[in-house]
Amino acid sequence: MDLLIIVSTYVAVLIFLIFFGLPIVFALGVVAVGSLYLANPALILASGQLTWDGLTSFVLGAIPMFIFMGYLLFESGLSKRIYDGIYPLLDRLLPGGLLHSNIVVGAAFAACSGSSLASWATIGTVALPEMEKRGYDRSIAAGSVAAGGTLGILIPPSLSLIVFGAMTDQSIGQLFLGGVIPGILLTAAYMIYIAARVRLSPHLVSDGVKVEKASWSACFAALGQTWTVVVLFVGVMGSIYAGIATPTESAAIGCVLTFVIAIGYRLLSREVLARALAGSVKTTSMVIVHLLGRKTHGHLSDLRSDHRPIVGDGAGPGSVAYLNLLVLVVFYLVLGMLMDGLAAMVMTLPLTFPIVMSLGFDPIWYGVLLTMLIEAGLLTPPVGMNLFILQGLRPDYPFAVLVRGAMPFFLVLLLVIAVIVAFPDIVTYLPRLVFP
Numbered sequence: 263m264d265l266l267i268i269v270s271t272y273v274a275v276l277i278f279l280i281f282f283g284l285p286i287v288f289a290l291g292v293v294a295v296g297s298l299y300l301a302n303p304a305l306i307l308a309s310g311q312l313t314w315d316g317l318t319s320f321v322l323g324a325i326p327m328f329i330f331m332g333y334l335l336f337e338s339g340l341s342k343r344i345y346d347g348i349y350p351l352l353d354r355l356l357p358g359g360l361l362h363s364n365i366v367v368g369a370a371f372a373a374c375s376g377s378s379l380a381s382w383a384t385i386g387t388v389a390l391p392e393m394e395k396r397g398y399d400r401s402i403a404a405g406s407v408a409a410g411g412t413l414g415i416l417i418p419p420s421l422s423l424i425v426f427g428a429m430t431d432q433s434i435g436q437l438f439l440g441g442v443i444p445g446i447l448l449t450a451a452y453m454i455y456i457a458a459r460v461r462l463s464p465h466l467v468s469d470g471v472k473v474e475k476a477s478w479s480a481c482f483a484a485l486g487q488t489w490t491v492v493v494l495f496v497g498v499m500g501s502i503y504a505g506i507a508t509p510t511e512s513a514a515i516g517c518v519l520t521f522v523i524a525i526g527y528r529l530l531s532r533e534v535l536a537r538a539l540a541g542s543v544k545t546t547s548m549v550i551v552h553l554l555g556r557k558t559h560g561h562l563s564d565l566r567s568d569h570r571p572i573v574g575d576g577a578g579p580g581s582v583a584y585l586n587l588l589v590l591v592v593f594y595l596v597l598g599m600l601m602d603g604l605a606a607m608v609m610t611l612p613l614t615f616p617i618v619m620s621l622g623f624d625p626i627w628y629g630v631l632l633t634m635l636i637e638a639g640l641l642t643p644p645v646g647m648n649l650f651i652l653q654g655l656r657p658d659y660p661f662a663v664l665v666r667g668a669m670p671f672f673l674v675l676l677l678v679i680a681v682i683v684a685f686p687d688i689v690t691y692l693p694r695l696v697f698p
Contacts, residue, residue, distance in 0.1 A: 326546040327513035332375040333538040338524040347487030350476040358460035358467040361406040368410025372417035374494030386655040399466040405667025408648040412637040417445035426629040434509040436693040583621040598639020627689045641668040
């Protein structure tokens with residue numbers, strides 16, 4: 263059967279089951295087990311042990327610790343201190359400074375925690391009321407918050423890159439390095455768009471409201487609160503590239519540092535710890551059960567030795583390869599409108615990764631590209647996760663306003679994705695430099 267027909271049938275059945283109320287993990291399991299049975303009934307007996315062996319990977323131990331780190335930053339109030347330290351200076355330096363703050367703070371949280379929770383929750387609860395008070399347009403305010411939240415899954419340490427590495431047996435350290443320059447590039451692109459938009463339409467950030475900005479001395483004094491970002495980034499990423507720790511061990515280092523800093527500021531209590539642990543268990547369970555469904559799918563994918571391109575028969579980056587890549591990009595953009603990005607990755611990677619490798623593309627580059635496509639799904643209706651989180655934080659914001667604000671940032675993200683495709687060295691330069 264033609265691969266395009268196989269992939270289309272596979273995804274169509276999954277979407278049918280999901281939209282009729284079956285949880286994603288069970289939909290994955292039903293399709294995987296059913297497909298395994300049709301391929302070879304004897305594999306059903308072995309699939310349990312094979313799946314268990316895959317889920318006991320040492321690399322996967324980083325997932326609960328990075329998630330716990332993000333929850334601890336939010337629940338203890340450390341994430342609010344970081345925001346309060348960054349925004350006064352940007353508010354004074356740049357027109358529409360609070361919009362820029364949302365992007366920079368999203369990047370800062372991403373650089374010290376593998377989870378986007380701290381940036382989503384903090385920026386949404388702190389920034390939106392302040393921007394509303396100053397007369398900022400609701401749509402661009404909400405769009406900047408949603409865009410800032412996307413940076414958490416690209417800038418290392420990144421849970422999505424950890425999951426990709428675990429699923430494809432790629433180096434987590436190289437994937438983290440691959441995400442650094444694209445993350446900086448995307449942050450800069452968001453800020454350039456905000457600066458251009460505010461310059462063309464200054465009424466978006468004023469509406470006649472006069473607000474006294476902090477003095478230069480107060481701005482730099484507040485900036486001192488952000489030292490925790492530097493400490494956490496050096497502790498997590500520095501320990502990996504200094505050869506002191508594996509990615510999993512660096513996640514433990516990050517948790518310990520966050521714990522100690524929270525204690526030092528007297529922000530840690532039994533209630534804070536209980537909320538952080540409860541949230542971490544729920545989120546980790548969601549990620550692991552998705553991986554459980556993926557491992558079963560992996561056995562099915564291993565049965566298929568034919569991983570031909572979807573379009574044409576060429577191998578090696580060329581016109582045919584890029585045509586196939588375009589099909590996959592469109593496929594993931596559409597899929598991102600229908601389901602959570604992590605679920606989409608786990609569901610489809612066993613099928614798409616062998617195709618991309620057969621076309622001659624670099625696996626580290628593809629991991630970063632796929633992560634950026636997942637980012638795009640966070641901003642697109644009807645199932646844009648960041649949009650729903652914002653709506654939950656501010657029910658008085660109409661969903662249409664959130665979508666209208668997020669769409670320009672979605673287009674900026676697509677432009678950066680196009681740049682990454684045209685110049686793959688943007689991703690692969692640092693991994694080649696550090697791991698020659």
